[in-house]
Amino acid sequence: MRIIIAIIFCCFSVFGFPQNDKTFEQANALYNEGKYAEAIDKYESILKSEVHSAELYYNLGNANYKLNNVAPSIYYFEKALQLNPNDKDIENNLSFAQQMTIDAIDKVPEVGFSRIINNVVNTFKVDTWAKIAIGGVIIFVLLFLMYHFSYATSQKRIAFIISVLSLLIACFSMAMAFQKESLNKKDNPAIVFSQESKVKAEANQKSEEVFRLHEGTKVQVLDTYEDWNKIELSDNSTGWIPSKDIKLLK
Template identity: 70%
Template sequence: MRAITLIVFCFSFFGYSQNNQLFEEANALYNEGKYAEAIDKYENILDSDIHSAELYFNLANANYKLNNIAPSVYYYEKAKLLNPNDEEIKNNLAFAKNMTIDAIDTVPDVGFTKILKNLVNTLNADTWATIAIVGVFVFVLLFLLYHFAHATSRKRLAFVISVVSLFLACLSVAMAFQRVQLDKRDNPAIVFVQESRVKADPNKTSEEVFRLHEGTKVQILDSYEDWNKIQLSDNSIGWIQSQDIRLLNDF
């Protein structure tokens, strides 16, 4: 068993070293202006099931230099998924989106929906769940303090803080649940063909509702055979052939 573990470690280390060398070679090719060759080496790393924001960012940069609209948007979006707070990724993604043809308005959230979504999105589901657990733990401790305390002031303080902790725990559970639901519904994709005819129904003879072009981001709502039901940021809905798009959440 020990020998097997050592062999696995050696292969893992060898694979890491090889990918690191490929990454350095790809960066060197990029700096020399050999963008197509750099892309080949970056993609070789992806083929070994290695994923990182830096890798996707560099791959997007190389595609952007060659005016490859869909791949540059796609890989910037992938980098953003892995490192959502990186300003350089956001800025380069904005430049890449400027190359796209489709100008689609965004329907903003308003009122309570906007407030709720902003609150839910401030933290991920795991963080909300952690806050809930801490809140319950604090509630139990303060409830015990309230039960055994003799001074009225201590009992009052323990009672107030325990109620606040319980409320915070319940709110955090609700926020975690809502974040999970939002994440499940978030299934973005990028159009990867020069032009795609979006249909009213999932068949080629159906009425065409609109056309999309490479680099446009869509949300997948449903699927049927080799078709995907999509929604745009302006809430337009239609069916697109699965071969015309690439999912962003696939790693």
């Protein structure tokens, strides 16, 4: 259930918690009363009890947005989107929050064969690709048995053709599942929480500064060395940032 709060230009709302948690209801009540900082404290107390949900992160994002907390609002909307990637409300509110950021970073578009493959791979989750592969194998086995024990030539031909297609689909889906898993492992996003952070060419303070980032910017973490993280931006720029300046989304 959503308790709608109307604001100028857009509408931000809080979700009802599936478990009907009393603390969550109290946090929602505080949110509706405009006591956003107190609502955040209540929501975060739920997180400390190891309870996570898209609804909880969504409400935390909204409460922080109301207080103009750029990095936390983006962070929590991103966390909500990880758990519920097809939710349009989360996507829209994340877009509003991102408009508060300072850094304007271009995204290098994927082109050619790589773009096609990644689009296909990202069509389903790893589990879905795996289920398709298992289904293909089962169909292959059943139709192969039908082919083996059937006496009619037409039935044997149909069973053979479909069984081969099923096997090909199973192999293709398995390959996509492995590729999706590989992409998931490489995907290590983080949000800059420091108001301004100097990104260095190497993992030390004396190194040359290559650029600066500001709160709310999303980065990809490529490597870690002591108290530093090597990051990459959507325009393929790379550098080393102090670990304390970012917060990992995973």
